[in-house]
Amino acid sequence: SVNPDLASERQTASFSVEKLTAWLDGGAEHTRLRRAVVKAIECDPVFSRENQYFQSQNERYEAAVRKAVHLQKKMHEMGWSENGPEFKYIYRAVSGDIAFLLHRIFMRSISVLGSDKQIAKWIPLASQYRVIGSYAQTELGHGTYLQGLETTAVFDIATQEFILNTPKISAMKWWPGDMGRSATHTVAFAQLYVHGKCYGVHPFIVQIRSLQDHSLCPGVTAGDIGPKMNYEHIDNGYLMLQNVRIPRENMLNKFCEVQPDGTYVRRGSQKINYFTMTTVRISLISDEVVIPLMKACTIAIRYSVVRRQSKLKPGEQEAKILDYQTQQEKLLPQLAAAYAFHFINSFLQELFDRGYREIQRKNFDMLPELHALSSGFKAMVTQYSTSGVEICLRACGGHGYSSLSGLPSLYTKILASCIYEGENTILFLQTARFLIKSFMAASTGQPVPPSVTYLAAVKPGKCPAKNELDFLRPDIYTEAYQHTAVRLISSTAAKLQDLIQSGVKKHNAWNQCTVQLVQAAKAHCHYISVKNFAETVEKLETKAGIQKIMKHLCDLFALHGIFSNAGVFLYDGYISGAQMDMVTAAYLDLLAIIRKDAVPLVDAFDFTDKSLNSALGSYDGQVYQRLYEWAQKSPTNKQMSPAYEKYLKPLLHNTLSKL
């Protein structure tokens, strides 16, 4: 039975939830396929996450391995393939809570960096799990700066082997998933030395554990790096190598090779590799960031119409907390952002598919732009969404703080996305470098990539909005974002040039501008997100009910951004104080409008109760009952604690040795 406070929210939806779901999925066919996959996974007790919040790190790891092994069987049974359309739905259904994700990266790196011969040897072994792989790049002392890696691989002509070493503690590999306890092999990155000369970082396949009994190979020290904020199911590991010898053939050599006599040969273009790195940043946006944000919104919004607290009107029943303006202001912008980022993800996917086709035709022109977009959006979407999940958690008060709400684990997991695959500040600065270059080019009339042509059209001026309604016009607010992005980029470019002209060294000048460069990169990404949302809504013209509510969300996303970053819009008077009042009024009015459809809007994400795994977010909204039932299953409830006999009883019975 559905909680009546939740049921009533669904009766007044202004649009068809099922149609919106199908549209978000990219068509009803996809929805059907997704539901079939999710059902098959969720019916299988091996994949249950029911006890997840009660398990230790060891138990989580064991369950993840069990699931990964079982999944192989399941996929075979169901006729699903790794590269088939089902895989993303499988990943969604298991919520990423599975082992051997790095084994996949191990295989991908061999496929991309290995010769045909290497691929022919290793990929079948890995596909059949005759070896389990990992990917060992990051070291204790080295993360973002790859050139600084300290692991060495010295070529020994006499034996035709590479000798791998961890010369000091900071060179120890640290963090690689699947490596702490599972992997038999890894792709390790090391500085290649031949005849005493360093050729920079290269990838090597290294066996680390026996295929017979899983013991560590001679010279190998490896283990688990211990507890983390989340990812308890992953055996992130460390690895030290002492004179570990591997055959010459184990250096991945599609692009460079050490020949038997020690000659170093470089061949072909490595550019495709950088492209691989950028696609990983894009692919994580949906699975690791947007879906968790959507889940957090679902949980917090359903809870907020079931939770009643305090009275809005004296004498009446206590009010649903979503009826308080402050609660709307916390949650609804996050909901709008979840939609915005779903759409930006589609935009990026299309762009990258196009980029991939070009690159296959050996046309690398799009690379700088794709790199800038993947860096900037990875950083922007992870940062915004992490903060969004935290807001959802806090908005649920004490119950949000309970692990049983599902929100703490969503938060502690999504937080990592701000760090992995490129730390966000570093990524924003990469985008900024591209923007500054493009701005310089544009201002001297040179051609620039499509996403930055707007930089050429520097128009000082004022926002033409005359009233609150004008701020619901996408052209008005998109233009405001564009203006702001141009201003921040151009003013930082000017500061940079001034510093250099005044004699500051280039690298110091750059460092002195980085706070503002990050701001500029954010403004650029924010502008493109707003523009893309508005264009997505425009294209929806045939679906009137959906278009209307999407338009509201787009307006909210845009106006929330102006309201919360008022300074950059007011700074040069592009938006006046009086206009900011209009923005505020329009923004607050939108909250009340969207509030009415808040539950249908999260229902459309179509998460099952099992995938939410939340006592607050279930479809039926029976929050208190579920919290109580769940608490009773906790191991802290299963027995009288030994603390009673050992400490409490002597204390209470005053039989402790006299105080």
Place this chain on the structure above:
Amino acid sequence: SVNPDLASERQTASFSVEKLTAWLDGGAEHTRLRRAVVKAIECDPVFSRENQYFQSQNERYEAAVRKAVHLQKKMHEMGWSENGPEFKYIYRAVSGDIAFLLHRIFMRSISVLGSDKQIAKWIPLASQYRVIGSYAQTELGHGTYLQGLETTAVFDIATQEFILNTPKISAMKWWPGDMGRSATHTVAFAQLYVHGKCYGVHPFIVQIRSLQDHSLCPGVTAGDIGPKMNYEHIDNGYLMLQNVRIPRENMLNKFCEVQPDGTYVRRGSQKINYFTMTTVRISLISDEVVIPLMKACTIAIRYSVVRRQSKLKPGEQEAKILDYQTQQEKLLPQLAAAYAFHFINSFLQELFDRGYREIQRKNFDMLPELHALSSGFKAMVTQYSTSGVEICLRACGGHGYSSLSGLPSLYTKILASCIYEGENTILFLQTARFLIKSFMAASTGQPVPPSVTYLAAVKPGKCPAKNELDFLRPDIYTEAYQHTAVRLISSTAAKLQDLIQSGVKKHNAWNQCTVQLVQAAKAHCHYISVKNFAETVEKLETKAGIQKIMKHLCDLFALHGIFSNAGVFLYDGYISGAQMDMVTAAYLDLLAIIRKDAVPLVDAFDFTDKSLNSALGSYDGQVYQRLYEWAQKSPTNKQMSPAYEKYLKPLLHNTLSKL
């Protein structure tokens, strides 16, 4: 041996760390006492937190009980008393990781709400731990709105007993600490009914577990609420009561009593109780919020001078990450805030001591102001500091994400402070209500409390700063904060009145202003924090070295606030765009100045390695060595996982039933 990259930071301190420490402690005497207490605790292996990050919830609970019991003995040995000057240092030394904290609240509530007879009966029992108490107020369905509590206590004249009941699931007590597994008694809040008439919420002492064998008493259902984001060491519990009878004498009856014939008598003033609530909000600021923020700053800043990554200047050694402007911009404002909040805490403590003396003279005039200040500052300081700890965590990248950095547990714990003892949004709105009232009074010439007299002096105008240096003048920036606070309060008051005059019902009008009311309350607290910091620096005149660096921190705290909330300062042109450029320049310059003293500034907080419990933050800065040593102690490293025999071996040996 101290890491040379850290040692070099200490050689160039512009001030005496020891003198700053003594000043922060309130005198060298206090420093000596604190160090003696900390040493006594840390030398005792029972209080060790060494394995904390590896323990399960059950283990954490057991350890906390063990420590609490042992502490009784220790205090007796050392001659420390609960009310002595040592207690705050004990709490700091154990980092709050101890049981029976709610037992203390149990005792306090009896002392405050109980009659002399009740105090004479219960306090000795509780002091000797012949009973263990808890405090059961919050229910599954009721947190902030106390009047909505659903537990009932019906007076039965025939037996002279109260009959307590949990009429429905939402009425179940939920969250009380020490209740899930430890407590024998609790103070339960329930709606009092006599002769069918409800007299509102009252406190009752209820026994919940047997003093003989700790089994639950008849009619009592209780247990642990399960896993949470942190506080694993606390047995937060649930409690259901079914016709549980307690004697009439168990209603705490200092202020109201049910006489044997059922007559309800109210006596004396309850105002002192509200004052108790507000003092709790103040007392948590130091222990639960400022100290954790200081710890996070210490960890992140020490790490940032030891961690080298990437090159600032081509051809040079990799740079300390604290030399990057973006890293400074993350960490140094948090450091400035830690100092600002330490000073605001002193300010509030003094104010409350004064308030307490007045109240004892039956002068309750200060109550509304004290309530507003305690609410607003609890909310502001917890919110700001929680965000500060998160920034510190993220600023340490992957190593910050490891539990071994200590940052994840600092973050997940401090986050709760935004929720408990009054959810922050609710608290800001209480402050806002006081501000609106005071503004109305001030604008009609009535007297207002000291902290809001500035509301009477509404001066439209412009900021007089002419150059960057002017923005290092406390009068200039304090005035800017004051102007902004007045503007936000007055404009929201005007909106509220407009709405009401246009026919909107009062409660609806209030709700429609709440987003802006929260902004106004924040601005008020921010203004007072800046003003208080500036005044604290001014009073330091005899300590020149310290005054200089404190002045820099004060400037940074103030300018960071303007830089990050530029919109509210630019909105009405009080600060112009050109002036905002000066603010930005002054702000960024300050980062580079304070960076030089960053390590001495965190050293002055004087945390021991044991109290930081962080692989990144130790005094010697041997980060990588410690991470590695610590990881090896993890239970995930202690044995071959059973997952190998069960899943990995059959997979690798291809002996799984055929796929």
